[in-house]
Amino acid sequence: MRHDSILSTIGHTPLISLDRICGDRIPAKVYGKVESFNPGQSAKDRAALYMIEQAEKKGLIKPGATLIEATSGNTGFSIAMIAAVKGYKCILTLSDKAGPEKRALMTALGAKIVLCPKDAAPEHPDSYYSRAEELAATIPNSFYLRQNWNLDNSGAHYASTGPEILEDTDGKVTHYVCCAGTGGTLSGTARYLKEKKPDVTIVGVDAYGSVLKKYWQTGIFDTNEIFSWKVEGLGKTIIPDNVAFDLIDEFIKVGDRAAALRVRELATREGMLLGYSSGAALEAVFAIRKQLTKDDVVVVLFPDHGSRYLGKVFNDDWMKEQGYLTPTGEPATYSVKH
Numbered sequence: 034m035r036h037d038s039i040l041s042t043i044g045h046t047p048l049i050s051l052d053r054i055c056g057d058r059i060p061a062k063v064y065g066k067v068e069s070f071n072p073g074q075s076a077k078d079r080a081a082l083y084m085i086e087q088a089e090k091k092g093l094i095k096p097g098a099t100l101i102e103a104t105s106g107n108t109g110f111s112i113a114m115i116a117a118v119k120g121y122k123c124i125l126t127l128s129d130k131a132g133p134e135k136r137a138l139m140t141a142l143g144a145k146i147v148l149c150p151k152d153a154a155p156e157h158p159d160s161y162y163s164r165a166e167e168l169a170a171t172i173p174n175s176f177y178l179r180q181n182w183n184l185d186n187s188g189a190h191y192a193s194t195g196p197e198i199l200e201d202t203d204g205k206v207t208h209y210v211c212c213a214g215t216g217g218t219l220s221g222t223a224r225y226l227k228e229k230k231p232d233v234t235i236v237g238v239d240a241y242g243s244v245l246k247k248y249w250q251t252g253i254f255d256t257n258e259i260f261s262w263k264v265e266g267l268g269k270t271i272i273p274d275n276v277a278f279d280l281i282d283e284f285i286k287v288g289d290r291a292a293a294l295r296v297r298e299l300a301t302r303e304g305m306l307l308g309y310s311s312g313a314a315l316e317a318v319f320a321i322r323k324q325l326t327k328d329d330v331v332v333v334l335f336p337d338h339g340s341r342y343l344g345k346v347f348n349d350d351w352m353k354e355q356g357y358l359t360p361t362g363e364p365a366t367y368s369v370k371h
């Protein structure tokens with residue numbers, strides 16, 4: 034297949050049967066929507082491209098512009114890739130929770146990185162949100178994408194991820210399971226699927242330490258919920274406009290240990306090297322298994338590739354340090370919430 038640039042290879046990711054990991058343990062048919070097949074190896078390629086191209090159409094991005102974003106890493110990589118192709122400059126403010134692999138990927142594509150402390154509250158001047166605001170206010174001809182609030186983020190998934198899932202399941206999808214960070218991947222896809230198939234069940238996945246599920250349950254932004262967690266990209270300590278809470282039928286919190294063990298199992302049982310939050314998403318399928326039947330068709334979205342986590346979940350020493358593996362390398366079985 035011939036392409037004008039790398040950008041037209043974004044999307045049309047495969048739906049892959051998870052029979053080897055789910056087969057005898059989950060009553061339904063389960064497919065993974067494997068977003069690591071995007072050229073930037075994550076679902077964020079879709080959101081970044083759509084946000085940038087919509088902004089171009091609205092005249093918000095001019096030639097030679099500087100694109101700015103606050104990111105957990107994947108959006109940054111996608112923006113850096115698109116900026117390289119389109120001739121824009123790119124500055125990314127990044128929480129120091131993102132590992133060195135992710136940072137190197139972005140600088141390799143020509144982006145500049147401003148590293149910010151992961152535990153700074155969003156309103157603190159050192160937080161990656163505040164630093165991005167400051168840069169956008171001081172750099173002329175800049176455009177701050179604001180993935181949490183820019184509804185073209187979820188629009189990307191309404192336009193592409195949703196239709197792909199409906200088509201690739203021949204309209205049979207009954208459950209869509211997806212991590213919530215900015216909410217774009219979850220909400221845009223869910224909006225499309227619910228419009229076409231109102232009885233589809235939307236299952237959001239959240240982290241312990243994040244405020245999203247509590248807000249969905251109570252409408253209260255409860256800062257008492259907040260503590261630090263390890264799964265990158267999953268959960269939030271703010272309420273993004275892109276989370277369409279009304280579309281979510283069930284919200285499952287997944288802990289760091291369960292997500293880590295599950296993503297390692299995906300690698301060894303399915304041969305799929307995927308990111309940490311993919312383990313959280315699959316763990317949520319296991320959490321709802323009692324409500325599934327053999328006629329259900331579950332699509333679980335895997336946001337990114339595992340090469341970005343070789344120093345973490347795929348590193349036995351890191352796993353032991355966290356207590357997720359025993360000193361002899363067995364999965365730790367003690368029950369913890371996170």
Ligand code: PMP
Nearest residue numbers: 107214215216217218266310336
């Ligand atoms: N997992 C990973 C690894 C991510 O980078 C992101 C995006 N921040 C998500 C999950 C959540 O996706 P979204 O922002 O669309 O909710």
